[in-house]
Amino acid sequence: MLRHALRRLLWLVPTLVALTLASFALLSFVPDPADDRELVHVLGTEKVEELRRQRFLDLPRFFNPRPLDVRTRVDDIVASLATVGPESERAKAELLRLGGAALPLLLPRLDAFEPESRTRIALALAPLAERMGLDHPALSEPSRALVFWTRFWAEREADFQPSSARRAVRRFSLNPTRMRESDVRVLDTYALDEIMRVLRELPPDGEIETKRRLVEIAARVTGRDDTIAEDASHAEARACTERWLDFWLINRADYIAFDGPTRLFATLGETQYARWFERMISLRLGFGNDGVPILEKLRERAPTTLSIAGLAVLLAYAIALPLGIVAAFRHRAPGNELALGLALASHAIPTACLATLAAIVFPSEAGILLPALVLAVTFVASPTRHLHARLVDTLRLDFILAARARGLGPARILLTQALRSTLGSTITLLGLDLPMALAGSFVVEKAFGLRGLGEETVRAVQTRDVAWLMTLGFGAALLSALTLLFTDVANSVLDPRVRAGLMRRARVGE
Numbered sequence: 001m002l003r004h005a006l007r008r009l010l011w012l013v014p015t016l017v018a019l020t021l022a023s024f025a026l027l028s029f030v031p032d033p034a035d036d037r038e039l040v041h042v043l044g045t046e047k048v049e050e051l052r053r054q055r056f057l058d059l060p061r062f063f064n065p066r067p068l069d070v071r072t073r074v075d076d077i078v079a080s081l082a083t084v085g086p087e088s089e090r091a092k093a094e095l096l097r098l099g100g101a102a103l104p105l106l107l108p109r110l111d112a113f114e115p116e117s118r119t120r121i122a123l124a125l126a127p128l129a130e131r132m133g134l135d136h137p138a139l140s141e142p143s144r145a146l147v148f149w150t151r152f153w154a155e156r157e158a159d160f161q162p163s164s165a166r167r168a169v170r171r172f173s174l175n176p177t178r179m180r181e182s183d184v185r186v187l188d189t190y191a192l193d194e195i196m197r198v199l200r201e202l203p204p205d206g207e208i209e210t211k212r213r214l215v216e217i218a219a220r221v222t223g224r225d226d227t228i229a230e231d232a233s234h235a236e237a238r239a240c241t242e243r244w245l246d247f248w249l250i251n252r253a254d255y256i257a258f259d260g261p262t263r264l265f266a267t268l269g270e271t272q273y274a275r276w277f278e279r280m281i282s283l284r285l286g287f288g289n290d291g292v293p294i295l296e297k298l299r300e301r302a303p304t305t306l307s308i309a310g311l312a313v314l315l316a317y318a319i320a321l322p323l324g325i326v327a328a329f330r331h332r333a334p335g336n337e338l339a340l341g342l343a344l345a346s347h348a349i350p351t352a353c354l355a356t357l358a359a360i361v362f363p364s365e366a367g368i369l370l371p372a373l374v375l376a377v378t379f380v381a382s383p384t385r386h387l388h389a390r391l392v393d394t395l396r397l398d399f400i401l402a403a404r405a406r407g408l409g410p411a412r413i414l415l416t417q418a419l420r421s422t423l424g425s426t427i428t429l430l431g432l433d434l435p436m437a438l439a440g441s442f443v444v445e446k447a448f449g450l451r452g453l454g455e456e457t458v459r460a461v462q463t464r465d466v467a468w469l470m471t472l473g474f475g476a477a478l479l480s481a482l483t484l485l486f487t488d489v490a491n492s493v494l495d496p497r498v499r500a501g502l503m504r505r506a507r508v509g510e
Contacts, residue, residue: 012481016474021062023473024273027466028061053250055289055466056272067266069258070098074105078113081120092124099128099221100188101255104160107153110146122146131221132188159183160190169194169214176213188221189255196248199241200282205234211241218244242283242293249279276470289465297456297468298475304368305452308444309437311372316379317430323380324387351378351440355447371444378440379433386429390422431487435480 033039033048033055040048052058073094080091095102110118122145129139134152138144158164169191172180184191195214202211212228219227224247228240258266268274279286284295351374358374442454453472460468 012478012485015481016477019477020277020470020474021273023470024276024466025061027469027473028272031464032057056250056275059270059272059275061272062268064267064270067253067258067263067270069253069263069266070101070255071105071257073098073254074102077102078106078117078121081124082114082117088120092127095124096127096131097223098189098254100132100160100186100190101192103153103188103190104157105257107149108157110150118146122149125149128188133182133185156186159187162194165191166194169198172217173198173210173214181217184217185220192218192221192248192255193252196245196252200245202241204238204241208232208234208237211237215240215244222247239293246279246283246287249275249283276467279467280471280474285471286467288460288468289463294468294471298453298471301451301453301456304450305438305441305445305454307368308372308375308441308450308452309434311368312375312379312441313430313434313437315373315376316433317383317426319376320380320383321387321426324384325391327384327388328391349378351375351443352447354378355444359447359449368450371441371448371450375437375440375444379437382433383426383429387422387426390425394422427490428487431480431483434483435476438476438479 033051043051049058077091077095077098080087081095106121110121113121119142123140123142126139126145129135136148138148159168165187168180168183168187172184195218199211199214208228212230212232215226215228219225226240226243228237232240253266253270269278276286284293285298286294288294288297354377355371355374358370362370438453441452442457444450445452445454446458456468457472459465460472
């Protein structure tokens with residue numbers, strides 16, 4: 001049985017991945033903010049483009065045949081700088097944004113360009129040199145700027161290597177002297193990859209000063225106004241770090257080059273699904289459209305919803321089991337059909353109507369007991385009728401008749417004979433009712449004004465928050481799979497025939 005459980009757990013991983021793929025394929029078809037003319041008019045083109053990138057709408061969904069990296073962007077910049085006009089000005093701004101990450105791909109190629117293009121590139125690098133701390137009078141003179149950058153690369157080429165950047169950033173994080181800060185500052189955005197790696201390795205609730213120093217450098221080279229205050233708490237420092245890691249997840253391809261296997265991996269990694277999946281597993285399930293970590297929302301809201309759903313199922317089965325047993329033993333007695341009919345009627349009553357009526361009649365300070373009881377009423381009929389039908393059939397079998405002939409009483413027949421062969425299917429039904437109870441709890445929460453998953457899910461649907469909907473679907477699927485695994489184990493414990501069948505199936509599979 002343990003081997004069967006482990007096999008089911010292993011199959012759970014590819015099943016959940018396939019489920020997320022299918023769910024993402026459906027949920028990712030959200031309206032593009034760029035298609036909303038009113039939104040573009042209010043926010044502006046740049047803000048809308050930033051919003052698209054935050055939602056990964058600038059990427060293909062599952063496969064990217066031409067992933068863009070810093071090399072591709074540098075090539076586009078060089079082509080635009082060869083012209084005069086708005087395109088050239090936008091290229092200069094883009095070159096400043098890419099910063100030091102563009103230098104290893106640009107400076108070694110200066111001699112291959114036309115003289116006029118070389119001069120324009122050298123002059124366009126002047127604002128970057130100022131940010132890097134390389135302020136020099138020669139940078140504003142066309143004839144001397146080219147000589148300056150040629151000499152700079154001859155002296156600094158070794159610094160723009162991954163190992164050198166790693167050493168410079170880690171030395172600065174350990175002992176932030178002015179000279180070590182200057183070494184990192186010269187690297188500019190080329191050091192971002194290592195800065196983010198160090199931030200990711202630091203303990204979540206510690207090393208505030210180190211995080212603050214690294215974030216300040218990242219803010220300087222990217223122009224983002226998001227730093228850690230000197231009196232910041234551990235929670236504030238952690239939140240700021242996570243925002244920077246999310247920024248890096250969104251913009252990482254702008255500052256690194258894809259070579260060889262990296263480019264092959266990028267065809268799958270630089271997609272909407274891969275970015276969402278990476279954000280989910282590395283950044284506390286990612287962020288919603290409102291910028292709040294989804295894990296924080298779950299911690300705040302999930303206990304209410306899970307408590308209502310779990311308690312409702314327990315109450316429903318606590319009522320249904322004795323009701324179904326009594327109805328089975330007295331299935332020919334007067335009034336038995338009436339009791340079963342009332343149970344069925346409770347199932348037919350809409351949950352929203354019953355919850356609204358209960359919220360009006362009873363005070364809202366009832367906690368979760370009253371909402372759970374309201375939800376339980378709608379789940380009583382199914383296990384009651386199921387157990388009743390199975391027990392009636394079981395009580396007619398030969399081994400039950402033989403037990404009666406031997407003088408066994410109804411209670412002993414029920415506990416030792418009948419229930420063991422009928423409870424298994426009822427437990428399986430419980431595994432199916434729990435996900436339905438989660439959906440029903442959304443309605444009950446709304447009626448009683450409780451802050452659970454339902455309110456946030458409605459907001460996510462209205463704002464097309466794919467991250468929240470995907471996380472909720474993933475969690476529901478995981479809960480359903482674990483519940484079904486539990487029902488398998490429970491069935492094997494209650495019924496030896498089920499256990500023997502599972503073991504026989506395992507041997508055949510081997």
